[in-house]
Each structure stands twice: as C-alpha cells, then as structure tokens.
Amino acid sequence: MRFSAATTAGRFLPQRLALRVKPLLGRIDAVLSTADERGEAGRMSLIAFSIRIVSAVIAFVSQVLMARWMGSFEYGIFVLVWVTMVIVGNLACLGFHTSVIRFIPEYSERGMLAELRGIVMTSRLFVLIASTAIAALGALGVWLLSPFIENYYVVPFILGLILLPMIAMSDLVQGLARANSWALFALSPTFLIRPVLILAFMALMLLLGYAPDAKTAIFAAIAATYATTLGQLVGVTSRIDKKIPAGPMKVHFAQWFIVSLPIFLVESFFFLLTNADVLMVGAYMDPDDVAVYFATVKTLALVHFVYFAVKAGVAQRYAQFTHGEPEKLAAFARETVSWTFWPSLAMALMVLVLGEPMLTLFGPDFTSGYPLLFLLVFGVVARAAVGPCESLLTMSGNQNICAAVYAMTLAFNIGLNMVLIPLFGLWGAAMATAFAMIFEAAALSFTVWRKLGIVMAIFLAAKGAA
Template sequence: MRFSAASTADRLLPEALAARARPHLDRLDAVVFTADDRGQASRTSLTAFAIRIVSAVIALVSQILMARWMGGFEYGIFVLVWTTMIIVGNLSCLGFHTSIVRYIPEYRELGRLAELRGVMMASRAFVLATSTVFAAVGILGVWYFSASIESYYIIPFYLGIVCMPMIALSDTLEGTARANSWAMLALGPIYLLRPLLILAFMGGAIIAGYTPDAQTAVVIAIVATYVTTLFQLAAIAPHTAREVRHVRPLFRTREWVVVSLPIFLVEGFFFMLTNADVLMVGWFMNPDDVAVYFATVKTLALVHFVYFAVKAGVAQRYAQYAHGANREKLAVFARETVSWTFWPSLLMGAAVLVIGKPMLSLFGPGFDAGYPLLFVLVLGVVARSAVGPAESLLTMSGNQNICAAVYGGTLAINVGLNIVLIPSYGLWGAAISTAIAMACEAAMLSFTVWRRLGIVMVVPVFGRRNTGGA
C-alpha cells in the first residue's frame, strides 16, 4: 500500500483540520509520493537533503570542537590544507566522477550493458591513475616552492597529498551511487561517516596524548578518508556488478575522456568558485583570519545543502530525459527543480541569519567577528539558488562545453575581485567578491540554459508558475 500524506492526515487529525490541510497535502503527495520518475527524484532529493542537514550538524559540531581543541592558528592551517586536498582530489578525477552520472542511466535506458560495465570499471581505474599523478606532481610542487610557502604549511601539505587518490576514488564511488539513485550510499559515507570518524579519531588522539595541532588533524583526516573509501568500495561495487556480471565490458575510453574533460572544467571551476574565497583569504591573510572566514562559510552550510541535495536527486533524471524522446518532460521537470531549490534556500538563509552569531560564538573567542559577513554571503547563495541546478541540466544534456565556459568566466570574476578587494577590505572583500560572483553565475547559467535548451530556469515571481518551455 502506497504511503499518502493526505490519507495519513485524515486518520490522525480532526476532520476540520484534515480538510483544511488536504489541498496542501495533496500537492505534497503529487510531488513526493508518486511512483513515477518525478516522485523518485523528489524522494532522492529529500533523502539527500536530510543527509546534508544531519551532516551540517555533524560538521558544525566537529568544526567547533576542532577549533576549540586546536586554537585558531592551527585550525586555520588545517582548514586551508584539507580544503585544498578536497578540491584537488576532486579535480584529479578529470570529470569522470560526474560523467558516469550521465552515462550509467543513459546506457541502462538504451540497454547497452557492455558499455555500462565498461564505464563503471574504467572510471575507478582511471581516477586512481590520474589522482596518483596529481599527488606526485603535488609533492614535487611543494618541494620546489617550499621557499615561498610559510614553513608551518609544509609538513601538513606533504601529509595531505598522500590522501589524494582515496579522495578521488571516494568521489567516483559517490557518482556511481548517485547515478543509481542510491542517495544514502552516495552521500552517507562522505557526509556522515567521514566527518564522524575524523571527530572520533581526533578525540581519541588527544586522549592518547597527541598534540592537537594541524599535523595531527591532517593525519586523522587521512585515516578517516581511507576507512570511508574502503567502506564505499565494499558497499557499492557488489551492487553495480550484479546486473552486468555476465556481460563482457566494452570500453569507449576516448569518448568518455572527451566528454569528461569539459565536465572536469565545469567541476573544477565550480569547486574553485565555491572555495576560492577561503583559498584567497589564506593567500593574503594569516591562519587566524582563515579560521574565522571558514567558520562563517561553514555556518552557511544549511543554505548550500538545499542546492546540493536537489542536484543529487535530479542529475541522473536530467540525463534520462535529455537523451529520451520527450523533451517537454525535461522542460517541465527542470522548471520544477528551480522551486525545489529556491524557496527552501530562502527559508534556510533567513534561519542562518537568526542563529548565525551564537553559532559562530561556539567556535571560540573572536569567531563571531564573521557574523556581519553572513548577510552578504546569504544574498549570494539565495541569488544562486534562483536558477536551480542549471549547470547539472547543461552537463547532463550534452552542453558541458558552454557550461565550462560559464564557470571559467565566473571564476575569473571571483578571483579578480578577491585580488582587488581582500588587500583593502579584508574578510569583507572576500564576502563581497563571492556574493557578486554567485549572482553573475546565476545570470549566465539561466541565460545559457534558455539559449541552448529553450528552458526558462528562473524562480517563478510572486508564486506564479513559470511557463517558459522548450
């Protein structure tokens, strides 16, 4: 028997209250609890959102404890090093971790099981090879430029680079799970298990008498990442192998690389865009400032996670519709996902502004100096959410090249503004640069989707339904 919010309300609520709630619950049932593809995407997005909410709480508690255990200076070093490793580890996949989100549902929809097995096998081998090359280049780079790097960053960077292949493999396994609509297996290990392990291992290390500094924290993060990635491999690989076990793999490596490289640029520009402010603050300012700015950005996690949750739930559905016969279905679904992103982001943004100052105070003395920055950053995030996961729509529909160009332009705007504004305005310069870049990104993505696909990806004004079509 299929679950229905409306029928449940009829059983549990007084008749008058149930009658008043029924129109709203019927709409909820139509979006979330239907058995069609739309309902599955909605449930995946809601599951992803729930995971990201829980992970936001875990991350917040973890970062507060890490900041208090380590102090602002050591915490700032750890934040800069580990953020860099996460970015470069993701980039070292060269787009394969995202292109499989397109190829797995596409090959399954077309019944091309040989290519399906091939792309799943090739993706893991490819990212392990490329990430190992990235790690080797990183070690040589730190050694060669060591005279230009502050001494307190050298050892943590050497240690962090060791973890790069595992970060890359972990991201690829996440993409495989997303392509199969396994929201819990996709997001649970990275956003729940890994931060919990980092927190638990760090607490254990302090109890065992280790110094709570940046080097210890990076080693702990490495161990937690290895454990998490091995768990992902054991949990995901057997499921993906089951349907293609007796099929001989067919490798279209050249095609996959050609498609993945523009996606690599999109993902690379996106990751750099979302973290450029932290990296630029680390370049121009001291670790204590990095710590304050990072804590402020982490407080925005609840707002960001709406977008990431919707993206996780709809990317594979975009790919299925884009490569199917019904393009109008793609247009209708894409317009719906804009509202899924914008209104919860607006609500979360308001909530963050209410609770932001006491949350930042939990990190320790001086961290609440970042609270005024939240007003600027929330404006940027909400502006970005007004066009929904538009870049996923472009990449999943074969428009990854133009999407890469959009993100390249946005990154150039962000970095340029940071270079100009941070030396004069400090953390305010970083926040203003990021907000302006997000608004420019939203405008360019919306325009590009309209020009390429004929779909109006912008939030309906004053609750009116967006009627732009393909």
C-alpha cells in the same frame, strides 16, 4: 495529490511555495508517493536533503570542537589544507565522477551491458591512477617550492596529499551510486560517516597525548578518509556486481574522455568558485583569518545543502529526459527551481537569526565574522533562485558552454578577491564571493534559456510554465 501533469505542477507549485515552505515538503512527499517518472528524482532529492541536514549538524559540531581543540591558528592551517585537498581530489577525477551519471542510465536503458561494464571498470582504474600521479606531483611541487611557502604550511600540505587519491575515489564512487539512484550509498559515507570518523580519530589521538595541532588533525583525516572510501567502494561494487551480470566488456575511453573533459572544466570552475574565497584569504591573510572566514562560511552550510541535495537527486533524471522528451525536461526543470529556492530562503533567514550564537561556539574571536553573513547570504540565495542550471546544461550535452560560463565567473571572482581583500580584508572576500555568485546565477539562467528554451528563475519560471 499527484504531479499528474507537468503544466499543472509548473503553474501552481511556485505560487503555493511562495506562501510558506511547509507545502513544499508536502509536495515532495507527494512526489515520493507516486509511481511516475518524477518519483525517483524526488526520492533522491529528499534523501539527499535529509542527509544534508544531518551532515550540516555533524559538520558544524565537529568544526566547533576542532577549532576549540586546536585554536584559531592551527585550525586555520588545517582548514586551508583540507579545503585544498577536497578541491584537488575532486578535480583529479577529470570529470569521470559526473560523466558516469550521464552514461550509466543511458547504457542501462538501451541494454548496452558491455559498455556498462566497461565504464564502471575503466572509471575506477583511471581515477585511481590519475589521482595518485597528481598527489605525487603535488608533493614534489610543495617540496621544491618550500622556500617560498610559509614553513607552517609545508609539512601539513605534504601530509594532506596522502588524502588525495581516496578523496578522488570517493567522489567517483559517489557518482556511480548516484547514477544507480542509490542515495544512501552515494552521500552517507562522505557527509555522515567521514566527518564523524575524523572527529573520533582526532579525539582518540588527543587522548593518546598527541599535540592539538594541524598535523594531528590531518592524520585523523587520513585515517577517516581511507576507512570511509574503502568501505564505500566495497559496498557500491558489490551492488553493481549484483545488478550487472558477468559478460564481455567494451571500453570507449576516447569517447568517455572527450565527454568528461568539458565536465571536468565545469566541475573545476565550480569547485574553485565555491572555495576560491577561502583559498584567496589563505593566500593574503594569516591562518587566524582563514579560521574566522571558514567558520563563517560553514554556518551557511544549512543554506548550501538544499541546493546540493536537489542537484544530487535530479541530475540522473535530467539525463534521461534529454533523450527525446523536451516537454518533460522543461516542466521538471521548472519544478526543481522551486525545490531549490524556497527551502534555501527559509534556511538563509534562520542562519541570519542564529548566526552570531553559532559562531560564538567556535570561540570568542570568531564572532567577528557574523556581519559577513548578511552579505554572503545574498549570493547563496541568488544561486538557489535559478536551481541546478549547471546540471541541466551538463546532462543535456551543453557542458562546453557551461564550462565557459564558470570560467568567466571564476576569473571574475579571483579578480575581485585580488582587488578587494588587500583593501577590505575579510569584507573584501565576502563581497567578491557574493558578487560572483549573483553573476554566476544570472549567466547560467540566461544560458539555459538560450540553449534549451527553459526559464530557470524562480519567479519567471512560473510565467514560463503558464
């Protein structure tokens, strides 16, 4: 069966998906077998979905082993440093890792090869310079503030800043690959190769007699991140050079920066929102508590990856449909809500069933985080129920209002964490995160409806398509 008409897909797909999840995979397979415009996005999403499944397994196994090797205290230190570097590394791109997904398809379709060469080269140089400068300033800041920081965090954070330029470059190269629909090149280095290498380097260092502590883990992460990012950069650059013939280059840096800046704000708020709970737990509680909370959140990766997989596959198609094809954009956007929600719901139920034995693998102390899953899962499912709204807003030129929504949500989340963590500990962090996700989903869905007239909500989307 083909998705031959947007109205047919929008009207009947959600009803069938409501009965069971399996038909969704059949529908996605149907998308992959077609030659229409949805096929490419379907392939990207399915590849991303598959990579996320494998990645979730790899990440879970590696985190279990790291926790077992280091113990909860040292593992908590490593977790806080690693999460911080991933966030800051992403932000160090200043939005270019996402704006290239918007500009490259546009330039390719219009035959603007000079601009295409310009943005590919400029984005790489800019991100490398910006991230290196931020890393240097960060190291200086940690050194100057060391009297006010717990001493067991100072050296790990300074070492962690060595990671920052390569994390930023990895995010940019991932964006370049996604803009060209190279799903494997975009996702496999970060989500498959890097975690395996971190684990392998950590095991090797332990065999060589290094102490099983956070500093050793960070050295392993540095080696793995540099090896992965440089390999990904060489591979993607080689493919781009084959695709784009040599010729003159035009650089419109001011235009690209103006577009990237609101995207940077969106991504900043989104990443901070996604990880604010871990950072806030680290600010208010001990590394042992950080370890328990992070392990609990990691078990939700099986739910999160559905959302990110669909987001990775559809952003480029959103960008293409915004150029004079509002009907196709609306129909396709409604389909992506179903692609996101039903697998997320199924994964959420599975995590609730298997959560306790999964946490036991980290160690006996980690099972105290299991009850938190029942609260956290509400927020994750709420986000999935509206689909990748922020990608739709960003790719359609509404990145400013999207940034405003995330700013409000982040402020709401941090405020709740500051009030609830001192009162309820880890339960307070979980409550703040769940409430913030529900607020985020409602605000984004409402904004899409007001700005684009598209209903992005799982049950309402079917009515909007009718």
